[in-house]
Amino acid sequence: MTQHQILDGKKVSTLIQAELAEKISKRVEAGHKPPGLAVVMVGNDEASKVYVNNKIKACEKTGIRSKAHFLPRQTSAKALYELIDELNQDSKIHGILVQLPLPEHIDESEVTNRIDPNKDVDGFHARNVGHLVLRQPGLRPCTPRGVMTLLNHYQIDPKGMHCVVVGASNIVGRPLMLEMLFAGATVTCCHRFTQDLAKHVKQADLLCVAVGNPEIVDAEWIKPGAVVIDIGINRLADGRLSGDVDFHVASKKAAWISPVPGGIGPMTVATLMQNTYEASL
Numbered sequence: 001m002t003q004h005q006i007l008d009g010k011k012v013s014t015l016i017q018a019e020l021a022e023k024i025s026k027r028v029e030a031g032h033k034p035p036g037l038a039v040v041m042v043g044n045d046e047a048s049k050v051y052v053n054n055k056i057k058a059c060e061k062t063g064i065r066s067k068a069h070f071l072p073r074q075t076s077a078k079a080l081y082e083l084i085d086e087l088n089q090d091s092k093i094h095g096i097l098v099q100l101p102l103p104e105h106i107d108e109s110e111v112t113n114r115i116d117p118n119k120d121v122d123g124f125h126a127r128n129v130g131h132l133v134l135r136q137p138g139l140r141p142c143t144p145r146g147v148m149t150l151l152n153h154y155q156i157d158p159k160g161m162h163c164v165v166v167g168a169s170n171i172v173g174r175p176l177m178l179e180m181l182f183a184g185a186t187v188t189c190c191h192r193f194t195q196d197l198a199k200h201v202k203q204a205d206l207l208c209v210a211v212g213n214p215e216i217v218d219a220e221w222i223k224p225g226a227v228v229i230d231i232g233i234n235r236l237a238d239g240r241l242s243g244d245v246d247f248h249v250a251s252k253k254a255a256w257i258s259p260v261p262g263g264i265g266p267m268t269v270a271t272l273m274q275n276t277y278e279a280s281l
């Protein structure tokens with residue numbers, strides 16, 4: 001049994017936000033406009049509401065001016081495009097975030113690509129995805145960037161490690177795979193068609209799970225001494241939040257582990273603040 005240590009995303013996100021608050025207040029004192037973030041949500045998804053409110057609270061802490069747009073579920077794609085066009089033109093807004101998922105009648109990639117790529121603080125626009133793939137400067141997706149910041153804080157260097165990413169989404173799995181590759185890890189990406197998931201997970205020095213289902217990865221598979229990054233967030237039948245990995249079992253095997261809540265979630269929010277600040281420079 002190894003003694004595990006916690007990758008404390010809540011603590012590191014607080015540090016990042018305090019640093020940002022200081023930088024922003026200095027720039028405002030010097031006569032610059034504060035960074036502005038527009039957050040757009042369509043519909044009533046309960047989890048999305050919590051995420052959006054966390055983002056707005058983080059803006060208040062860091063000195064970013066935020067404007068929330070809560071639109072009804074039946075909003076047309078055209079009306080949403082018009083709002084995005086307006087925000088693209090607004091010189092007080094440096095970052096635009098449209099919370100996903102969107103209702104089925106609205107095409108997510110059309111919406112994402114309507115956002116000015118220089119204001120695309122989620123890093124989801126095809127141009128920013130291209131920049132990431134090509135290792136060019138650009139806005140990078142918040143969760144994967146937040147994972148790298150967290151590892152860096154604890155001086156965990158993925159170089160040479162075998163990193164296994166479980167999940168291949170646009171938002172997390174695929175960009176995280178690239179971040180790990182650029183950091184010098186050997187990367188395996190597992191997905192719904194992977195045969196013998198256990199075999200791959202057992203080989204991971206660095207295991208990142210972003211599935212949104214606590215039943216896919218068995219924590220018993222974790223290699224002793226591995227670093228475990230749990231990106232899932234699930235509401236259990238009894239109302240508690242859990243990650244994708246059984247923390248109790250995993251913490252007996254892993255050397256380092258990120259908890260849920262208090263791990264990658266707060267890092268995503270802090271990274272959004274960093275992206276918004278950088279988009280305002």
Ligand code: GUN
Nearest residue numbers: 097098099100101122142
């Ligand atoms: N839904 C779940 N995660 C995210 C995120 O990082 N950004 C946006 N816009 N929507 C999400």
